[in-house]
Amino acid sequence: MKITTKSHYGVQVMSDLARLWGQGPISLSKIARDSKLSRDYLEQLMISLRRHGLVKAQRGAAGGYFLSRDPSKISFREIIQALEGEIAPVVCISEGGKLLCPSEKFCQSKKIWGKIQKSFLTALDSIKLKEVVE
Numbered sequence: 001m002k003i004t005t006k007s008h009y010g011v012q013v014m015s016d017l018a019r020l021w022g023q024g025p026i027s028l029s030k031i032a033r034d035s036k037l038s039r040d041y042l043e044q045l046m047i048s049l050r051r052h053g054l055v056k057a058q059r060g061a062a063g064g065y066f067l068s069r070d071p072s073k074i075s076f077r078e079i080i081q082a083l084e085g086e087i088a089p090v091v092c093i094s095e096g097g098k099l100l101c102p103s104e105k106f107c108q109s110k111k112i113w114g115k116i117q118k119s120f121l122t123a124l125d126s127i128k129l130k131e132v133v134e
Contacts, residue, residue, distance in 0.1 A: 014079055019133045020066075021071055075126075087120065
């Protein structure tokens with residue numbers, strides 16, 4: 001479970017959009033200037049964020065990106081999962097984890113990893129995007 005720079009920049013971009021919530025679509029050029037990220041990199045982030053329903057896009061001269069819902073309703077977990085995929089400290093407890101571990105029948109640490117994952121996800125769920133901009 002490694003949180004990469006992709007999530008770091010994704011949270012930064014989402015925070016910028018949250019700060020401008022209600023002001024209409026924000027152009028990718030403005031987001032790039034404000035965040036000091038390249039347009040190409042931002043486009044990749046936006047693809048993932050759009051696919052997961054966190055941002056919407058509007059085409060045209062006054063087009064750009066905007067949050068799909070109120071920043072107080074978007075959790076850090078949603079953002080990180082949109083950019084990184086499933087969050088699990090070890091493969092055997094991931095939702096899609098089909099790993100056949102030779103120690104599974106007598107593993108004593110799987111329960112601990114499960115507790116760690118649950119605590120981490122609960123913490124990420126409790127932090128809303130709005131908190132970052134306040």
